Amino acid sequence: MLALKRLMNSQQRERRRRRRLQARDGSITSTSKRDDWLLCREDGKSLLCGKRLRDSVSNLPQDIWCHIHSLMPMQDSARSACVSHAFLDSWRHHPNLILNKKTLGLEQNACGKGDMARAFTSKVDQILKNHSHTATKILKLDMFDCHDFYISCLNNWLEIAITPGIEKLVLFLPSGYQEVYTFPCSRLFGQNGSSLRYLHLNYCTFRPTVGFGFLRSLTKLYLRNVRITGGELGCLLSNSLALQRLELRYCSEIICLKIPCVLERLSCLTVSACNALQIVESNAPNLSTFNFDGDIVQRSLRQPLQVKDLYMICPNESNLLCYAITKLPYVVSNIEDLRLSSISGERVNTPMPAAKFLHLKFLEIYLDGDLSPGYDYLSLVSFLDASPALETFIFRVDQDEMLFDSISGGALQMRKMPEHKHDSLKNVKILGFCSAKSMVELTCHILENATSLECITLDTIYDAEDEDFVGRCSETSAWRSGKCSPQTSEMMLESNKALIAIEGYIVRKVPSTVKLNVRGACSRCHTPELILS
Structure with a gap:
């Protein structure tokens, strides 16, 4: 709402500036407009000015309102939809959807696990169906606390959201769902995946194959607790030529990680707790940062890395x-x-x-x-x-x-x-x-x-x-309790x-x-x- 108020105030300032310029150039406004202005000054309630302002706001083109709402936080945009039908239409075109129990107004202590899953499913289903004709740019779907949702609903939501123009997709599923849910790779085929720049998957199975789509815009890929083999990951990487950052955590099916030479922009690689990993081979010419958390094996680093x-x-x-x-x-x-x-x-x-x-x-x-x-x-x-x-x-x-x-x-x-x-x-x-x-x-x-x-x-x-050496009791650090860590005698x-x-x-x-x-x-x-x- 603050963004909307700022825009309206800036529009009023711009109109006043134009009137001053017209008067300076010798142009005279019409008698009726001058009378309206005098009436506004004489009438303390400024009824006429308020009416004219409301009329000018309501007459803004729909694409302007959509742009205004795209700049607002998702929750503020949703609240404004309760004010008027114009705002409702703009909210239904909001391109950035961050859906979790906080943004949806769901409290953990207000309902049980089953009730939480049902309430979450109902709200998300309604929001995404109302956005079915909108090009979604960002979808963050955090279902970590919803253990009883229907997988068919999730596939329907992804079908609605993953369309040409999507740039960021974040999917957090409940722990253990990598055994029961497979991400629909077919949704990223063709134009649907061509605009995707950021992909973060958590607790699912991901099986890209040789015919996987060409993700020419993907720059950041994060896979955590994801079932994917080294060969399947290779199919994905070989078609992601713009990739700059790759992070793999708890991906237990990767035995051999091969970074192809076509990833010329890849600069940062993080591999953590991939327990089956035995070999890391990188031919990425510009890889500069490597974060490794795991077991050392005989051939964990087969060839020199330019990090x-x-x-x-x-x-x-x-x-x-x-x-x-x-x-x-x-x-x-x-x-x-x-x-x-x-x-x-x-x-x-x-x-x-x-x-x-x-x-x-x-x-x-x-x-x-x-x-x-x-x-x-x-x-x-x-x-x-x-x-x-x-x-x-x-x-x-x-x-x-x-x-x-x-x-x-x-x-x-x-x-x-x-x-x-x-x-x-x-x-x-x-x-x-x-x-x-x-x-x-x-x-x-x-x-x-x-x-x-x-x-x-x-x-x-x-x-x-106190790793930053700011003082053990420093209360300037958000995570500090105001006291030192306990020490034994x-x-x-x-x-x-x-x-x-x-x-x-x-x-x-x-x-x-x-x-x-x-x-x-x-x-x-x-x-x-x-x-x-």
Whole structure:
């Protein structure tokens, strides 16, 4: 409604501007119009002006009203349909349909599952039938909470909505429906699919075949919990030459993923939790970002990828860091941004590199889960040695159990590696800094051998919700509750030990040109025994 008011106000301003220009040019309005204007000024109620305004609004062409409604949010456009028949006709031409229980006014606590499904089906059926003669541009159909709807109704709705001109289609079905519902690929044949730019399917079966239509406009494809084989996906990809972004999550039937060379515009590929996947082959010449979440197998990356940004998380594989340092330099030789999440533990220390990441500038390593007792954090110097152009190093450690001996006070013989220089390194963050001897050695090594270092941050408590380093209790972040994440007494004790280690072994090694940031437990939510100034 605000958009409608703004348009009407702009039209009034434009008419006043034209009258002023006419008067300036010497043109005189008719006596009747001048009298009408005087009458409006003299009559406080401005009845005549109001009537003329209503008449001018009601006389707007239908295509203007349709355009106005297309700019309004769907709910506002639907509400305005209750005002007049003109608005009702415009609402029935609204091109953007976002249909979920919120936009339809359905509350979960107001009806049971069966009632929810019936109410949802009835409303969607009525809306789409009233839009059957309209070219829909956007259809977002979220049926995640409706477990008892009739599949035949869904096919009828897609037949109404998927017509020439549709640009965006989002379909969220209830969990488990990939076993019972097959998306009608035939609806995308010919002109129906030629305008589609965005396709997002969730919980269904999708079976494109060799004769699948030519999706020449498709730029973004998201498949989540979708039953589709690697061959069927290949049929789809080979006919989607404009594709820029591909995301596959929980697609359990894909064994071999092949990205054809015809996808010259593909820049981002995300593969997550596709448990049967064994091979990834990419011939896309401009693929720059690859996000991989899954198991490492012998041939998971068959040939070198020309990616610059790589994120890897392998929930069922230990020793991810060992794999990364020995294999990835050959697989992603042009990498510039590398993020590794090892959540199944590291059983061995990181070996020295056989090859280098010559272009790597940003490295982030996250360790979670079981580490072998006495894991040598100093072995991470291997990554610094393998990355001569590295500028930023972020190391996150989240341990539930302390599997190391804390460094003791007094003099300590530190291991030194003077031949290992890191001339490009400027910024270092260690989040979850502990009092392990090898952690202290790693920090001291960086301070002594990173000749361009500008800032180093040591945080003795790892807080996953404070990844942007804005403050654990920051209430400026929408997701924060106003309090720190809870910490066990063991974690608080270790934080105190880490602060003592920083004061005893690290502070004196910080060059005058380097800024040192140290964070302990939050004084607002915890009371640490020691806080460095």
